[in-house]
Amino acid sequence: MTRLLPVDLAPAQAVAALERSLLDGVDPERCPPRSHVPVPAGELLLMPAADSRYAGVKIAGVAPANPGRGLPRITGGYLLLDGSTLQPLAYFDGAALTALRTPAVTALAMRRLAAPDAGHLVLFGAGPQAYGHLDALRTIRPLTRLTVVTRSAESAGPLVGYARTLGLAAEAGTPEAVAAADLVVCCTSARGPLFAGGLVPARAAVAAIGSHRPDAREVDTALVVRSARYVEARAVALRAAGDLVIPLGEGAIAAGEPLANLSELVRGTAVVPQGRPRFFKSIGMAWQDLAVAAAQYEAVRARETVPPSP
Structure with a gap:
């Protein structure tokens, strides 16, 4: 059996x-x-x-x-x-x-995309994926500070408390916290942008993992246009990832623009610039x-x- x-x-x-x-x-x-x-x-x-x-x-x-x-x-x-x-x-x-593999995918990408000294993580969401991402990202970057952004400060409380037991300076915050972030991770069920993409500093890396539909997204077009872009697989992302499909439909980005996949990141063949945000979109793959x-x-x-x- x-x-x-x-x-x-x-x-x-x-x-x-x-x-x-x-x-x-x-x-x-x-x-x-x-x-x-x-x-x-x-x-x-x-x-x-x-x-x-x-x-x-x-x-x-x-x-x-x-x-x-x-x-x-x-x-x-x-x-x-x-x-x-x-x-x-x-x-x-x-x-x-x-709950284990999705944060591990993000951590694998962020090991190449996040600044080596990234210390401040802004985390949208407070469910199982938020806890998993905090644990996974701590293994690849020297996190010292966590800002949890949720619909209500009360829902952020348990995750803030957990982060403090790990020695992090943790607090509930607002979407504007991305302006001081080194890492931004979105793991929500939102169908529209969670923050203003123009606020994200050039040094930051951003990951969006919450949606897997072409009509839903967690980041706005402004962030996508500003960022170097990375995905698990181009074929899947350009079909199912609303964070990219919607800007493509708006004409804000073109299908032929550079879009490296996770294998290229791991093998070191993907270009990773430091003068602009790095955006990784994940929808989960078999x-x-x-x-x-x-x-x-x-x-x-x-x-x-x-x-x-x-």
């Missing part, structure tokens, strides 16, 4: 798994697209992927009304299969896997789930085969 395994990799381990997958030859531009299936409660997403050793599929549910019921907005599960036989190997909680799920499976297997200490 396929076992439900824990999702307990450290953020740095998840980042390393993603990097290793890209360096081993995974091409994000060739990853199968996800399927979107509308259902009465929201939307189901089907995300399959395979490499030479493993295959896997995530079924994720997006239920917008769930937070009002005290339930997670993102649900689902992940089935990991043997790559040569397609026999099931393990099953993982899909929301827990997403190869990422596979890379992290496989690393998690191997970590559990390694723990089980090591004899206990005397």
Whole structure:
């Protein structure tokens, strides 16, 4: 029987798994697209992927009304299969896997895009992805300060308190806090821009991960026009990332302008200027789930085969 395994990799381990997958030859531009299936409660997403050793599929549910019921907005599960036989190997909680891999993707990109001494993180949102991004970004940059921006100061309180236990100077703030940011991360369900892009300093790096639809975005056209732009995969972003699709439709940017993908960032072939903001847009891809799920499976297997200490 396929076992439900824990999702307990450290953020740095998840980042390393993603990097290793890209360096081993995974091409994000060739990853199968996800399927979107509308259902009465929201939307189901089907995300399959395979490499030479493993295959896997995530079924994720997006239920917008769930937070009002005290339930997670993102649900689902992940089935990991043997790559040569397609026999099931393990099953993982899909929301827990997403909460680990999405911040790891951002951290992998920010390791190249954020200033080496980036200390001030402005974080939009206070849900599971916000906590995950704080933990992951602390592994790649010397964060000292956190500003949490939410619809109400009360909702920011628990995350502010958590950050203080980590030794950060943390507070709730307003969207204007981006003017003093080194890193800005947007992980919300907003359908429109969260802040004025003209406020972001040239030294800052910005990541938007909250939306995966062509008609929704978290950053405005002004930021996109000002920034050097990076994505997981060009084919996916130009089809499904509203943060880019909307400025393209407005004619503010052109499809032929430079747009490096995550593999090019990791391999060091992407140009990373320092005189303008760097913007990374992520919508989540199936190869990422596979890379992290496989690393998690191997970590559990390694723990089980090591004899206990005397």
